[in-house]
Amino acid sequence: MHSLSHSTPQLIKATISKQVKKRPGFWLFMSMMLVNAGNYGFNVVMGRWLGPSAYADINLIITFFLVATFITSGLQMATARAIVGVNNQHMLTMLRRVAWVCGGLSLLGLGLFASIWQGLFQTTSSLPFIILGAGLTCYYALGVERGIAQGCAHFGRLAWNFQLEMGIRLLGALSLVALGMGVVGATIALSSSIILAWFRMANYQTNSIVHGTKQAIRMTAMIPIIMHLLGQVFINNSDVIVVKAWFPALIAGQYAALALIGRVVFFATATVGTILFPRVLNAPHHREQQQLFWHSILITIGIAGLITVVCKAIPTLLLGWLFGAAYGSMAHLLWLYAAATSCYAVANIIITYQLAQDRSFGAWATIVAGITQVVIIARFHHTIDHILYGQIGIMLGLLGILSIHEIRRSIINSAFATRRISSNTS
Structure with a gap:
């Protein structure tokens, strides 16, 4: 009996370790x-x-x-x-x-x-x-x-x-x-x-010598990553800072609670990008990279869509249950924040995929969108509604530009591959 009880924790630990691996x-x-x-x-x-x-x-x-x-x-x-x-x-x-x-x-x-x-x-x-x-x-x-x-x-x-x-x-x-x-x-x-x-x-x-590639990593490879992350700083935080600086403490606190719930979308899907990045780096074929990309997009859209629907359906209940009645006056705006964050969450997956392939278009688009958001909400912050509508417009624009760029590139690559196959067969 003692032997059984002693081995049970080890068995559980071994099972968990096996599943994690x-x-x-x-x-x-x-x-x-x-x-x-x-x-x-x-x-x-x-x-x-x-x-x-x-x-x-x-x-x-x-x-x-x-x-x-x-x-x-x-x-x-x-x-x-x-x-x-x-x-x-x-x-x-x-x-x-x-x-x-x-x-x-x-x-x-x-x-x-x-x-x-x-x-x-x-x-x-x-x-x-x-x-x-x-x-x-x-x-x-x-x-x-x-x-x-x-x-x-x-x-x-x-x-x-x-x-x-x-x-x-x-x-x-x-x-x-x-x-x-x-x-x-x-x-x-x-x-x-x-x-x-x-x-x-x-x-x-930590063993830092792992599956090395033939290509050395250059300092310039960091620049798009820095631009992408700097754009994230502007997009995810500029609104809260502007509201704290320009609005009374009560409204700033209520908006902070609104932003916290709305940003659930981004942080709930950020891990998808964390997993996507190294897997695309190590994927040997372009087809496998595309499969990883589309799986990540579908997972992100599913999570973001579900959270946005919940924020639209029961905003007052969410704010009241999580923070209390003192925060309820902004409940009707909750789904708008979630919608803006959903657009950015999907855009973030596209950008992460591009960075893993040494493409920097999305990173530069992010920094432009982030700076644009700062300028717009700093100029038009008369009401909380103005701030939210400005963010939605910018995030829709960013997602649209990235999607068009990715679709156009995919069409060009497909046409090139078809032409190459035709020339080889002839």
């Missing part, structure tokens, strides 16, 4: 859904416990963190790409240096100018900016370590690290806010989760 992409997807649920739980609890005005402050800190997240994602994608190159050790050393420089600049920018940020965004304290800066010193380096795991297709390791970060953030925030530390306590939990996740990831023994 058999379908690593699926398990990463499920894991990231859990991580996103935990991160949303963090935001929902903060919104309920702190109220709209104080929630606007912590949401601003989260927005700054998300800006850093997209920079970190750029380093992660660049590392995942570099890891398959013949000169990967040199590139990894350089990327780690860039990450630490970015961390130092973030600390200086947030720490030295904390009082300026406080006045500009009408927050109650400058301390959260300093605390966030301390956490961001390690965050970019964490992106490089995660990029190594992604490029090596170590999706299990990647998933566990994301879960560790989420768990520390959620439990730490719940404890510190319950003790009365408010926005400062939530920011301490956020920075602590970053530092501990980096410490754990950096301690892994």
Whole structure:
């Protein structure tokens, strides 16, 4: 009996390990859904416990963190790409240096100018900016370590690290806010989760010499990735920052809750792109790459469409259940935000596919769309409706341009292949 009970945990562990190895992409997807649920739980609890005005402050800190997240994602994608190159050790050393420089600049920018940020965004304290800066010193380096795991297709390791970060953030925030530390306590939990996740990831023994390609990775290969991620920063965060700077704290907090639910679409489908990128890089044939692309598109459309329909059907129930009655006045706008984010989620898959094939059209289109969004909502922000309609128009335009470009390229390639087959047979 003792022998049976002793072997049961080992059997369960072995079974789980076997399943993870058999379908690593699926398990990463499920894991990231859990991580996103935990991160949303963090935001929902903060919104309920702190109220709209104080929630606007912590949401601003989260927005700054998300800006850093997209920079970190750029380093992660660049590392995942570099890891398959013949000169990967040199590139990894350089990327780690860039990450630490970015961390130092973030600390200086947030720490030295904390009082300026406080006045500009009408927050109650400058301390959260300093605390966030301390956490961001390690965050970019964490992106490089995660990029190594992604490029090596170590999706299990990647998933566990994301879960560790989420768990520390959620439990730490719940404890510190319950003790009365408010926005400062939530920011301490956020920075602590970053530092501990980096410490754990950096301690892994990672093999960086893997299935090398014949082509060395050049510095210029990083430019489209940087442009893509910079466009993401503008598209996903500029509206929240403008609302925080130009509208009263109550409205800013309500809009932050609206944006949080609406952005579920993007973060729920982001893992699809995370899995698509290395698989396209390593796919030997163009036909296999196309299959991966279309599967990713269909999954993204399915998830985005479902979330948008739910936001249209029960907006008041969603906002009331998640955040409380104080946030309900913007419920009728929820589906519009979800629709705009859905367009961008599909566009993001197209761009990720292009980047994996060394094509930069989508990356440059993203930066143009991001800058256009900043200009439009900075110019037309008289009401929340104006901001949302501006975003929908820009995202529809971006998706339309990318779709036309991809379809046109596919038609040209098909015609060229047909002509080549005809010439060979004749």
